[in-house]
Amino acid sequence: MSTNARLRAWAYLSRVTESPCAELASLIADVGPEEAAQRIRRGEVGPELSRRTEGRRELDCAAEDLELLDRRGGRLLTADDGEWPVLSFISFGGAPVRDKPQGRAPLALWTIGPLRLDEVTQRAAAIVGTRAATAYGDHVAAELSAGLVEREVAVVSGGAYGIDGAAHRAALAADGVTVAVLAGGVDILYPAGHSALLHRISREGLLISEYPPGIRPARHRFLTRNRLVAALSSATVVVEAGLRSGAASTAAWARALGRVVCATPGPVTSTASVGCHALIRSGAELITRADDIVEIIGRAGEFADEQPHPNQPLDALTDTELQVYEALPGRGARTPDEIAVAAGLPSASVLGPLAMLEIAGLIERHDGRWRLARRSR
Amino acid sequence: MSTNARLRAWAYLSRVTESPCAELASLIADVGPEEAAQRIRRGEVGPELSRRTEGRRELDCAAEDLELLDRRGGRLLTADDGEWPVLSFISFGGAPVRDKPQGRAPLALWTIGPLRLDEVTQRAAAIVGTRAATAYGDHVAAELSAGLVEREVAVVSGGAYGIDGAAHRAALAADGVTVAVLAGGVDILYPAGHSALLHRISREGLLISEYPPGIRPARHRFLTRNRLVAALSSATVVVEAGLRSGAASTAAWARALGRVVCATPGPVTSTASVGCHALIRSGAELITRADDIVEIIGRAGEFADEQPHPNQPLDALTDTELQVYEALPGRGARTPDEIAVAAGLPSASVLGPLAMLEIAGLIERHDGRWRLARRSR
Numbered sequence: 018m019s020t021n022a023r024l025r026a027w028a029y030l031s032r033v034t035e036s037p038c039a040e041l042a043s044l045i046a047d048v049g050p051e052e053a054a055q056r057i058r059r060g061e062v063g064p065e066l067s068r069r070t071e072g073r074r075e076l077d078c079a080a081e082d083l084e085l086l087d088r089r090g091g092r093l094l095t096a097d098d099g100e101w102p103v104l105s106f107i108s109f110g111g112a113p114v115r116d117k118p119q120g121r122a123p124l125a126l127w128t129i130g131p132l133r134l135d136e137v138t139q140r141a142a143a144i145v146g147t148r149a150a151t152a153y154g155d156h157v158a159a160e161l162s163a164g165l166v167e168r169e170v171a172v173v174s175g176g177a178y179g180i181d182g183a184a185h186r187a188a189l190a191a192d193g194v195t196v197a198v199l200a201g202g203v204d205i206l207y208p209a210g211h212s213a214l215l216h217r218i219s220r221e222g223l224l225i226s227e228y229p230p231g232i233r234p235a236r237h238r239f240l241t242r243n244r245l246v247a248a249l250s251s252a253t254v255v256v257e258a259g260l261r262s263g264a265a266s267t268a269a270w271a272r273a274l275g276r277v278v279c280a281t282p283g284p285v286t287s288t289a290s291v292g293c294h295a296l297i298r299s300g301a302e303l304i305t306r307a308d309d310i311v312e313i314i315g316r317a318g319e320f321a322d323e324q325p326h327p328n329q330p331l332d333a334l335t336d337t338e339l340q341v342y343e344a345l346p347g348r349g350a351r352t353p354d355e356i357a358v359a360a361g362l363p364s365a366s367v368l369g370p371l372a373m374l375e376i377a378g379l380i381e382r383h384d385g386r387w388r389l390a391r392r393s394r
Numbered sequence: 395m396s397t398n399a400r401l402r403a404w405a406y407l408s409r410v411t412e413s414p415c416a417e418l419a420s421l422i423a424d425v426g427p428e429e430a431a432q433r434i435r436r437g438e439v440g441p442e443l444s445r446r447t448e449g450r451r452e453l454d455c456a457a458e459d460l461e462l463l464d465r466r467g468g469r470l471l472t473a474d475d476g477e478w479p480v481l482s483f484i485s486f487g488g489a490p491v492r493d494k495p496q497g498r499a500p501l502a503l504w505t506i507g508p509l510r511l512d513e514v515t516q517r518a519a520a521i522v523g524t525r526a527a528t529a530y531g532d533h534v535a536a537e538l539s540a541g542l543v544e545r546e547v548a549v550v551s552g553g554a555y556g557i558d559g560a561a562h563r564a565a566l567a568a569d570g571v572t573v574a575v576l577a578g579g580v581d582i583l584y585p586a587g588h589s590a591l592l593h594r595i596s597r598e599g600l601l602i603s604e605y606p607p608g609i610r611p612a613r614h615r616f617l618t619r620n621r622l623v624a625a626l627s628s629a630t631v632v633v634e635a636g637l638r639s640g641a642a643s644t645a646a647w648a649r650a651l652g653r654v655v656c657a658t659p660g661p662v663t664s665t666a667s668v669g670c671h672a673l674i675r676s677g678a679e680l681i682t683r684a685d686d687i688v689e690i691i692g693r694a695g696e697f698a699d700e701q702p703h704p705n706q707p708l709d710a711l712t713d714t715e716l717q718v719y720e721a722l723p724g725r726g727a728r729t730p731d732e733i734a735v736a737a738g739l740p741s742a743s744v745l746g747p748l749a750m751l752e753i754a755g756l757i758e759r760h761d762g763r764w765r766l767a768r769r770s771r
Contacts, residue, residue, distance in 0.1 A: 157662055282659030282671060285534055285682035294659060298680050305662035305671055352741075354731040364729070 026054040027095045027125050028079035032229040033057055033070045036241070037121035040066040045124070050095070082127075082230050089219070091129035091203060102138045102249065123227035123245060127203045130196075130223035134249075137196055137223060141171040142310050143250035143271070145243075145264045146180025146257040151289050154180055154257035157281050159187035161254060164307020166193020170314060171222075173198065173250045175242060176215055178208060180256045180264070185214060189221060196249065199226040200242040201234035225249075240266055247271035251314045254279040254304060258292030265292050268301065277313050279304045337362065341370040342379060350386035403431040404472045404502050405456035409606040410434055410447045413618070414498035417443040422501070427472070459504075459607050466596070468506035468580060479515045479626065500604035500622060504580045507573075507600035511626075514573055514600060518548040519687050520627035520648070522620075522641045523557025523634040528666050531557055531634035534658050536564035538631060541684020543570020547691060548599075550575065550627045552619060553592055555585060557633045557641070562591060566598060573626065576603040577619040578611035602626075617643055624648035628691045631656040631681060635669030642669050645678065654690050656681045714739065718747040719756060727763035 027050050034041050044066060045053045056062050057070050058077075086093060094101055128134065144162055146154060162172045162184040172188040174181040176197035188195035197218045199207065203226045206212035218224055227245060228238065243266045247253050253271035255278070258264035268278045278301040283290030297303045304310055344360035344367075345351060353371060357364040371387055374380045381390045404427050411418050421443060422430045433439050434447050435454075463470060471478055505511060521539055523531060539549045539561040549565040551558040553574035565572035574595045576584065580603045583589035595601055604622060605615065620643045624630050630648035632655070635641035645655045655678040660667030674680045681687055721737035721744075722728060730748060734741040748764055751757045758767045 153661055153663070281662050282667075282674070282680075284530055284661055285658050286530070290659075291682075294680055294682055297659070297674065303659075303671055303675050303680075305668075352731050354729050355735065358732065358735050364732075 023051055023097065024083065024093060024095075025079040026050040027097070028082050028093055028229065029054045029077050030057070031093070031125045031127070031227070032076065032078070032082070032232075033073045034066075035069075035237075036124055036227045038066075038069060038124070039121055040069065042121060042124060078229075085204060085230050086127060086129070089129050089204070090131075091127065091219075091224075094126040094128055094134060095124070100133050100135045102135050122248075126225050126227055127229060128223055128225045129203050129219040131221070132194060132196075132223050134223065134225070137171045137194055138249050140169060140314065141173050141196070141250045142314060143173040143246045143253040143267065144180065144184035144256060145174055145246060145253060145267045146255055147259055147262055147264060147289055147292075148177050148179035148181075149259075149289065150179035150183065150257050151283075151287060153283060153287070154289055155183040157283075158183035158256045161256065161281070161304075161307050161310065162187035162193075162195075163191045165310060166191045166195070168307065168311045169193075170307075170311060171196055173246055175200070175239075175246055175263070175267075176207075176211055176218070177263075178210065182211060182214060184256075185218060185222075189214075189217060195222040197222070197224050198242055198246045198249065199224065199234070200228075200238040202226055202228050202230040202232045204230040205233060207234050239263060243267040244270040244274070247276055248274055250276060252277040252279055252302075252310055254281065254310055255293055255296055255301070256281050257283060257287075257289040258296075259288060260292050260295060262292050265296070268296055277302060279310060279313065281305060335370070335373075337366065338370040338373055341367050342374055345380060345387060345389055347389070350383060350388035352386050356387060400428055400474065401460060401470060401472075402456040403427040404474070405459050405470055405606065406431045406454050407434070408470070408502045408504070408604070409453065409455070409459070409609075410450045411443075412446075412614075413501050413604045415443075415446060415501070416498055417446065419498060419501060455606075462581060462607050463504060463506070466506050466581070467508075468504065468596075468601075471503040471505055471511060472501070477510050477512045479512045499625075503602050503604055504606060505600055505602045506580050506596040508598070509571060509573075509600045511600060511602070514548045514571055515626050517546060517691065518550050518573065518627045519691060520550040520623045520630040520644065521557065521561035521633060522551055522623060522630060522644045523632055524636055524639050524641060524666055524669075525554050525556040525558075526636075526666065527556035527560065527634050528660075528664060530660060530664070531666055532560040534660075535560035535633045538633065538658070538681075538684050538687065539564035539570075539572075540568045542687060543568045543572070545684065545688045546570075547684075547688060548573060550623055552577070552616075552623055552640070552644075553584075553588055553595070554640075555587065559588060559591060561633075562595060562599075566591075566594060572599040574599070574601050575619055575623045575626065576601065576611070577605075577615040579603055579605050579607040579609045581607040582610060584611050616640060620644040621647040621651070624653055625651055627653060629654040629656055629679075629687055631658065631687055632670055632673055632678070633658050634660060634664075634666040635673075636665065637669050637672060639669050642673070645673055654679060656687060656690065658682060712747070712750075714743065715747040715750055718744050719751055722757060722764060722766055724766070727760060727765035729763050733764060 057074050142165055144158055158180045165172050166188045171194040172184050173196045174184045185195045197215055201207055203224050206215040247267050247270035253267055255264045255268050271278045280293040280296040280301045281304055340360045344356045353367050354364055357367045379390055380387050407427055434451050519542055521535055535557045542549050543565045548571040549561050550573045551561045562572045574592055578584055580601050583592040624644050624647035630644055632641045632645050648655045657670040657673040657678045658681055717737045721733045730744050731741055734744045756767055757764050
C-alpha cells in the first residue's frame with residue numbers, strides 16, 4: 018500500500034458521508050481506510066452505511082482535493098499522523114456525547130497552516146461568542162485573546178463575525194497562535210467579509226475543517242463544527258452570547274467533553290451578556306481576565322497528568338450504573354455512601370449498580386469500600 | 395414597674411456600652427432591664443461589664459433621648475415589643491457569628507417611621523454597594539429596587555452615597571417601603587448630603603439605628619451596622635463593590651447569618667464590579683433582575699417554613715462538635731460518612747464528636763445513622 022493510496026482513501030472517505038459517521042468510523046477501525054473505501058465503492062457494506070454513502074459513493078475527487086490542499090500548503094490529518102491530536106470525544110461523563118452522532122471524533126481534518134495541531138492543542142483555549150457583539154464584547158474578546166497568546170496559549174475560534182473575529186485578530190496582532198475551525202471546506206473562506214482574516218490565519222496559524230474542499234457551511238455543520246472548537250481546547254470561554262446562541266452550543270459541547278466552560282460577565286442591561294450570565298449560573302467559571310483562563314488551563318493540565326479514568330467498554334451499562342461507575346475515583350476507594358453523594362443518587366440505589374459493576378469486572382470491593390478493578394486502572 | 399421606667403432603663407442600657415455587648419445582654423436576660431440598669435449604675439457588676447460600662451454608667455440621658463425620639467415620631471424597640479423582629483443572629487452555621495461580638499443581636503433599635511419593623515422584615519431584601527457607584531451601578535440599583543417594591547419587597551440599605559442612595563430613592567419613587575439602617579443616632583442624618591433623603595425615609599419608611607441619639611457614625615459602627623442590614627433582609631444584593639468594600643462586609647454577614655447573598659455582574663472592565671464578580675465566584679447568586687431576587691426570597695421563605703433547626707444550649711460544644719451537630723439534617727438521619735461530607739470533615743474525625751453529642755443528649759443513633767434527638771426536634 019502506498020501512502021498516497023491510503024491518503025486518497027482517507028480523502029474519499031472524508032467526503033463519502035456527512036462527517037462524523039459512526040458506522041463509517043467503525044468500518045475503518047475494522048478493515049482500515051483503503052479496504053473500507055473499496056467496500057463502499059462496491060456497495061459491499063451494511064444497510065445503514067449503504068444508505069448513508071449511496072449518494073456520494075461514486076463521487077471520487079480525492080486526488081483533486083489533495084492536490085488543491087497541497088497547492089495551498091495544507092495537509093489532510095488522520096489518525097495515521099503523529100500530529101493527530103488525542104481528542105477525547107468520548108468523555109469521562111460521556112453518555113450524552115456518545116448518544117449524539119456528532120459526539121464522535123472527526124474522521125479526518127483538512128488543515129492549512131504552518132503549525133502542528135498536536136502542539137497547538139497542548140495549550141489552547143477557545144474564545145467564542147455572538148456575531149452581534151457589542152463594543153464591550155469586542156474589547157473583552159481582544160483583551161482575553163491578547164493575554165492568552167502572551168502566555169503562550171493558542172486561541173481557537175470559529176472565524177465568525179463578532180467575538181470570534183475579535184479573538185482571532187487580537188491573537189494575530191500579538192503574534193500569537195490562532196486556529197479557525199470552519200463549518201465548510203478550507204477553500205471556502207466564510208464569511209466572505211473575513212476572507213482576508215482567514216487567509217492570514219492559514220498563513221500564520223491553522224485553518225481546520227472536517228469537511229472536504231468545496232463543501233459549503235450549513236446550519237448542521239456549524240453545530241458539528243462547534244464541538245470541534247470545544248474539543249480542541251482545554252477551556253471554552255464565552256464572551257458574549259444570547260440565550261440560544263452558537264456559543265452556548267460550543268459551551269455545551271465543552272461541558273459534555275469534560276472541558277472547562279468559562280464565561281465573562283457583562284452589564285445586566287445588555288442582551289448580549291444574557292447567555293454568559295446563564296452559563297455562569299449553571300456552573301461555568303466566571304472569568305474576567307486572561308490569567309483566570311491560564312490558571313484554569315493549568316489546573317486542567319494537572320488533572321490530565323493524574324491517573325486517567327480508564328476507557329472501558331461501558332456501552333452495556335445502564336445510566337445509573339454509569340453514574341455510579343463514574344463516581345468512583347481514578348485512585349483510591351470509596352464507601353457506598355460516598356459514592357452515592359458523588360453520584361448524586363440516594364444511598365439505597367447505589368448498591369445494586371455496584372454489584373452489577375463488580376460482576377462486570379469493572380470494580381472491586383475491599384474492606385467495605387469500592388474501587389476500580391485493578392486491570393481497568 | 396411602669397412601662398416608662400422600663401423603657402428608660404432600656405434607653406439607658408442602650409447607651410451605657412458600645413452595642414452590641416454580650417455581657418450586658420446576658421445580664422439583662424438574667425435580671426431584666428431595670429435591675430440591670432440599677433446594678434450598672436451602682437457598679438455592682440462583673441469586672442468585664444464593669445470595665446465596659448465605667449465610662450458611661452453615670453451618664454443618664456434616657457429621658458431626654460426618649461423625648462427627642464418622641465418629638466420626631468420615633469420609638470425605641472426592644473425585645474419587650476411585639477414589633478421586635480426575630481433576628482436570627484445566631485445562625486444555623488453559627489460558630490463564626492457567635493465568635494464575633496458584633497454577631498450578637500442589638501440590644502434595642504431606635505427607629506423613626508410609620509412602619510412596623512416586624513412587617514417590613516417579613517419580606518425584605520438589602521441592596522447595597524459602593525459609594526463610588528458608576529452610572530451603570532446607579533441604574534441597576536434603581537431598577538432592582540423599583541422591581542422589588544413593585545413586588546412588595548421592602549428595600550433595606552445603609553443610606554450611603556452611591557448604590558445605597560440609588561436603591562432608597564428608587565423605592566421611594568415607586569411608593570415602596572424602604573429602610574435605612576444608620577451607623578449613628580437617628581438624629582444624625584449622615585451623610586449630610588443625604589439628609590433630605592433620610593428625612594423622607596423617616597416619614598415614609600423606617601430609619602433604624604442601634605445607637606442612641608447623638609452618637610456619631612464611626613468606622614467600627616459601619617461594620618456593626620452592616621450586619622444589621624444583612625440580618626433584617628432575607629437576601630443581600632451587592633450591586634457594585636470593590637474587593638474590600640463595606641458591601642462585601644454586609645455580604646459576609648449575610649452569609650454568616652444564613653441569608654442569601656446575591657450580586658449583579660457588570661463589565662469586567664469596571665473596577666466597581668470586581669467585588670461582585672468575586673462574590674459570584676465564591677458562591678453568591680448571580681442576579682440580573684428583581685424577579686431573580688423575589689424568587690430567591692420566596693425560596694428562603696419556604697425553607698423557613700420547614701422544620702427549623704432546634705435552638706439548643708450549644709455553647710459548651712467544641713467547634714468540631716458544633717460542625718458535626720450542624721451537619722445533621724432537621725429531619726431524617728445520616729450516616730457518619732454523609733455527616734463527614736456535609737460537615738466538610740474527614741470521616742474518621744466525626745465519630746468522636748458524634749459520641750459526645752449523643753452523651754449530651756443532642757443526637758441519637760438509629761440503624762447506623764444519626765439524627766437529632768427527638769426532644770430537640
